[in-house]
Amino acid sequence: MKHKHLLGLEEYPAEDIQTIIDTAFSFREVLERPIKKVPSLQGKTIVNLFFENSTRTRISFELAQKRLSADTVNFSASMSSLKKGETFKDTAQNIEAMKIDAVVMRHPSPGAPLHLTQHIESIVINAGDGTHEHPTQAILDMTSLQEKFGRLKGLKIGIIGDIAHSRVALSNIYGLKTMGANVTLCGPATLIPPFAEDLGVSVNYNVDEVIEWADAINVLRIQRERMGGGLLPSVREYRNLFGITTERLKMHKKEMVIMHPGPMNRGVEIDSAIADSDQAIILDQVLNGVASRMAILYLLLGGKQEKEKN
Amino acid sequence: MKISKLRKRIVLKNGTILDPLAGTQKKGDILIKDGKIEKIGKVKPPNAADIIDCEGLIVTHGFCDLHVHFREPGREDKETLESGSMAALAGGFTRVCVMPNTDPPLDSPESIRYTVDRSEECPIHIHPIGAITKGQAGQELTEMGAMLSEGAVAFSDDGLPVTDAGVMRNALEYATMFGVPVINHAEDPYLKKDGVMHEGKIATHLGLPASPDITESNMIHRDLELTELTGAQLHVPHVSSAKSVHHIQEIKKKNEKISAEVTPHHLFFTDESLKTYNTNLKVAPPIRSQVDRKALIKAVKDGVFDCIATDHAPHTIEEKEGTFDLAPFGMIGLESCFGIVNQVMVIKNNMDLVKLIQMLTVNPRKIMDFETDLFAKGVNAELTIIDPNEEWIFSKTDIYSRSGNSPYVGESLIGRVKYTIVKGHFTSFS
Numbered sequence: 153m154k155h156k157h158l159l160g161l162e163e164y165p166a167e168d169i170q171t172i173i174d175t176a177f178s179f180r181e182v183l184e185r186p187i188k189k190v191p192s193l194q195g196k197t198i199v200n201l202f203f204e205n206s207t208r209t210r211i212s213f214e215l216a217q218k219r220l221s222a223d224t225v226n227f228s229a230s231m232s233s234l235k236k237g238e239t240f241k242d243t244a245q246n247i248e249a250m251k252i253d254a255v256v257m258r259h260p261s262p263g264a265p266l267h268l269t270q271h272i273e274s275i276v277i278n279a280g281d282g283t284h285e286h287p288t289q290a291i292l293d294m295t296s297l298q299e300k301f302g303r304l305k306g307l308k309i310g311i312i313g314d315i316a317h318s319r320v321a322l323s324n325i326y327g328l329k330t331m332g333a334n335v336t337l338c339g340p341a342t343l344i345p346p347f348a349e350d351l352g353v354s355v356n357y358n359v360d361e362v363i364e365w366a367d368a369i370n371v372l373r374i375q376r377e378r379m380g381g382g383l384l385p386s387v388r389e390y391r392n393l394f395g396i397t398t399e400r401l402k403m404h405k406k407e408m409v410i411m412h413p414g415p416m417n418r419g420v421e422i423d424s425a426i427a428d429s430d431q432a433i434i435l436d437q438v439l440n441g442v443a444s445r446m447a448i449l450y451l452l453l454g455g456k457q458e459k460e461k462n
Numbered sequence: 463m464k465i466s467k468l469r470k471r472i473v474l475k476n477g478t479i480l481d482p483l484a485g486t487q488k489k490g491d492i493l494i495k496d497g498k499i500e501k502i503g504k505v506k507p508p509n510a511a512d513i514i515d516c517e518g519l520i521v522t523h524g525f526c527d528l529h530v531h532f533r534e535p536g537r538e539d540k541e542t543l544e545s546g547s548m549a550a551l552a553g554g555f556t557r558v559c560v561m562p563n564t565d566p567p568l569d570s571p572e573s574i575r576y577t578v579d580r581s582e583e584c585p586i587h588i589h590p591i592g593a594i595t596k597g598q599a600g601q602e603l604t605e606m607g608a609m610l611s612e613g614a615v616a617f618s619d620d621g622l623p624v625t626d627a628g629v630m631r632n633a634l635e636y637a638t639m640f641g642v643p644v645i646n647h648a649e650d651p652y653l654k655k656d657g658v659m660h661e662g663k664i665a666t667h668l669g670l671p672a673s674p675d676i677t678e679s680n681m682i683h684r685d686l687e688l689t690e691l692t693g694a695q696l697h698v699p700h701v702s703s704a705k706s707v708h709h710i711q712e713i714k715k716k717n718e719k720i721s722a723e724v725t726p727h728h729l730f731f732t733d734e735s736l737k738t739y740n741t742n743l744k745v746a747p748p749i750r751s752q753v754d755r756k757a758l759i760k761a762v763k764d765g766v767f768d769c770i771a772t773d774h775a776p777h778t779i780e781e782k783e784g785t786f787d788l789a790p791f792g793m794i795g796l797e798s799c800f801g802i803v804n805q806v807m808v809i810k811n812n813m814d815l816v817k818l819i820q821m822l823t824v825n826p827r828k829i830m831d832f833e834t835d836l837f838a839k840g841v842n843a844e845l846t847i848i849d850p851n852e853e854w855i856f857s858k859t860d861i862y863s864r865s866g867n868s869p870y871v872g873e874s875l876i877g878r879v880k881y882t883i884v885k886g887h888f889t890s891f892s
């Protein structure tokens with residue numbers, strides 16, 4: 153692997169992304185076994201440092217770590233000393249002083265993982281930094297696409313919803329572009345980031361056109377706090393213009409893969425019937441999440457050498 | 463830094479005397495007697511005179527900065543009038559205007575008096591700028607008349623914009639009675655929102671909330687038109703965008719009462735530099751694109767800007783060690799100023815050194831109606847002596863501010879301050 157850390161996919165090499173995806177598939181096989189555990193990271197200690205609420209990402213990482221036999225410690229902001237006024241730097245250095253190998257961090261501030269690498273020696277894995285990146289989510293999305301289509305190159309992916317505030321979108325854009333896929337962003341103009349075209353993607357405000365074009369769509373969560381903040385008039389208006397509704401998909405009569413990073417707002421950005429339909433691979437994404445994170449941890453923490461020694 | 467009391471007689475020997483008022487430079491000596499300019503030209507050193515060899519150096523007026531934050535009263539942990547003075551001296555600045563966004567703000571005659579009294583003990587001349595509105599709240603005007611009597615030289619709510627156009631109009635109209643500049647920090651809060659950097663490609667890549675260039679230019683345009691309406695004297699601080707330059711250039715052509723400043727950091731950096739989330743580059747208004755930077759450089763050469771101002775804004779390491787979105791806005795800039803602007807403007811963009819020095823000396827003094835003929839016989843010596851060619855690496859030990867939030871540490875600069883003379887003291891830097 154070219155990089156010591158996984159901070160984001162902006163400058164992540166295609167061959168390393170491919171290695172992670174391929175490794176994820178071998179761990180998928182492990183996850184299908186009756187005993188779902190391998191000794192790859194035995195003796196390694198990983199801290200899950202969550203400065204922001206998360207259920208699925210944290211559980212996914214924790215399971216991945218346990219399946220690899222690593223020792224894990226969980227830290228979340230609500231129980232931490234941050235509330236007692238300790239600085240980010242102190243928290244990080246204190247945890248590292250306890251001799252650990254890697255930190256998986258979720259933080260509300262863009263750039264926080266890079267900042268962390270300046271204070272500690274351990275390997276840092278970004279589990280989401282504000283509105284910047286969420287690289288492991290993008291990798292699990294790509295793993296799921298590769299599983300479904302057998303390739304990433306040339307795939308047509310629509311990302312629909314609140315792009316401007318989405319770390320999932322930005323990491324997906326970087327990863328998919330690196331792997332040779334085509335990306336179109338679709339959402340209200342107020343939720344498309346300025347200079348989006350500079351990311352090498354297209355923007356289309358017509359969701360029906362995007363559906364007709366795409367091999368797969370990735371539907372992002374619409375946060376209710378965006379309503380009333382002047383960015384969106386109402387749920388009704390959003391559903392009319394961008395909602396992945398039963399009626400809309402009926403109209404298209406098209407085979408298409410539907411993804412959602414979760415947590416879903418059923419009835420807002422996506423209808424229940426669609427989320428639970430055969431074309432949705434939302435639960436495959438969750439399983440691939442564990443496998444992809446196992447692959448990332450294994451490749452970054454030098455699990456390979458351990459295994460070879462065994 | 464070594465500060466000593468001026469001897470009775472001192473001769474600055476064989477320097478290049480750069481007179482920014484006359485716009486000339488020629489070799490010569492300066493005799494200072496009892497702290498006052500005695501003779502300029504060829505000086506035969508009298509007995510018992512200190513002789514300072516100025517061969518290869520430029521001797522000019524002490525620099526004057528219209529825009530610094532010395533944080534006293536309220537945040538003396540970041541800077542005091544005393545520590546800020548040391549930073550100023552190191553940058554060749556013998557005279558500064560301090561912004562009123564202290565805690566409490568300088569919004570009353572009493573707080574102006576406090577600053578003036580405290581400044582008397584400091585080794586440089588410090589002039590307070592009073593707040594435009596009480597508590598910098600943008601609503602009620604301050605007692606400008608009384609504050610001027612106590613020593614205020616201009617008015618600004620710097621750090622915060624006067625958002626309400628009606629209040630800004632009143633402030634400008636009211637200030638016309640006194641003929642002093644009004645300075646407005648132009649950033650429309652409705653467009654700025656929670657923006658922490660310039661809106662552009664880089665912000666999109668970094669995932670940081672950003673504000674576009676018109677956040678500034680829109681409000682500057684409003685202020686320029688209000689100035690036209692009221693006949694007031696407007697000084698536009700820390701201009702950061704090409705669009706703002708355009709507006710200022712247009713209205714300045716026909717209105718002499720408008721002046722504008724630019725900072726070294728807006729001339730030196732672009733938003734590309736923020737790619738590592740360096741919190742020392744988080745400033746307001748933000749560092750903008752290369753297009754904007756080039757427009758600012760051109761505007762300096764074209765004379766759109768009257769002066770260079772540092773917007774020296776100290777913050778503690780602890781505050782700047784946080785994440786980018788939460789770190790406070792501002793960087794220090796006094797100590798590094800000349801080495802930066804000389805490099806950008808004179809070395810890289812072929813600007814005339816005399817013109818650049820004018821932007822650090824006579825031009826800002828004119829805006830504030832300070833004494834400008836500092837080479838006249840009998841004037842209290844207020845001089846800065848620089849080596850315009852010295853190449854040096856700016857390091858932590860070159861910082862005299864109580865705060866260390868400089869993005870220039872490790873940067874190589876060209877041009878260095880060697881000596882300053884002000885308030886009867888001689889300061890040397892090695």
